[in-house]
Amino acid sequence: xxxxxxTPKFQVLKTGQxxxxxxxxxxxxxxxxxxxxxxxxxxxxxxxxxxxxxxxQGEVPNGYNVSRSTTEDFPxxxxxxxxxxxxxxxxxxxxxxxxxxxxxxxxxxxxxVL
Amino acid sequence: AQSxxxxxxxxxxxxxxxxxxxxxxxxxxxxxxxxxxxSPGQGLQLLLKYFSGDTLVQGIKGFEAEFxxxxxxxxxxxxxxxxxxxxxxxxxxxxxxxxxxxxxxxGTRLKVLx
Numbered sequence: 545x546x547x548x549x550x551t552p553k554f555q556v557l558k559t560g561q562x563x564x565x566x567x568x569x570x571x572x573x574x575x576x577x578x579x580x581x582x583x584x585x586x587x588x589x590x591x592x593x594x595x596x597x598x599x600x601q602g603e604v605p606n607g608y609n610v611s612r613s614t615t616e617d618f619p620x621x622x623x624x625x626x627x628x629x630x631x632x633x634x635x636x637x638x639x640x641x642x643x644x645x646x647x648x649x650x651x652x653x654x655x656x657v658l
Numbered sequence: 659a660q661s662x663x664x665x666x667x668x669x670x671x672x673x674x675x676x677x678x679x680x681x682x683x684x685x686x687x688x689x690x691x692x693x694x695x696x697s698p699g700q701g702l703q704l705l706l707k708y709f710s711g712d713t714l715v716q717g718i719k720g721f722e723a724e725f726x727x728x729x730x731x732x733x734x735x736x737x738x739x740x741x742x743x744x745x746x747x748x749x750x751x752x753x754x755x756x757x758x759x760x761x762x763x764x765g766t767r768l769k770v771l772x
Contacts (some may be wrong), residue, residue: 548701579762584667586748587702587762602759634701645752646692647760649701 548650556656565620565653568633576618580631595623608641627656660661660685662761672771679734681749690752691732697745744770
């Protein structure tokens, strides 16, 4: 099993450009989520999905879109990148959303917006 | 609102010394608590979790944590630190069973002196 994979590992964008961060998992997990990690702020939840076709907003959803057409994939879209979106992005998955369930994290995507 | 506080941003210990990382949470009901570790340039890995039962939980890599409801704390401990334990440590809380939202603390960066 590859676990949770993310592409690309690094990306530099100019303000106003769009892009999609890819996330895939091969563990048949129903729950997937996107976090951003900024210095001194820990991880903050952007969007999450409890299954194919079902998504919801987290703590910091503005500027990001998601969709979940398959169990395996959960892409994060930046429609018009802003410098404030410079961050490290982590995708995570778990087999359920219950509180005691471990999340498995991908290696992250480091995004810089100029 | 639920929150997680890690009061120590940086901690430095000598190799072989004991370690305690503090975590306090704010949540009305019984929380689901986690400790994750992040090595440089890597994703997060689960060290241990608590959601019921014995308040002293054992994790991987020789770590343990104790849930103290009266103090709203879930401190992470290790009796003897190894140089490879240098990393960033995150405490997280899930807002009860059946929830899909996890809240992370801001992290504690551990430095180990040889």
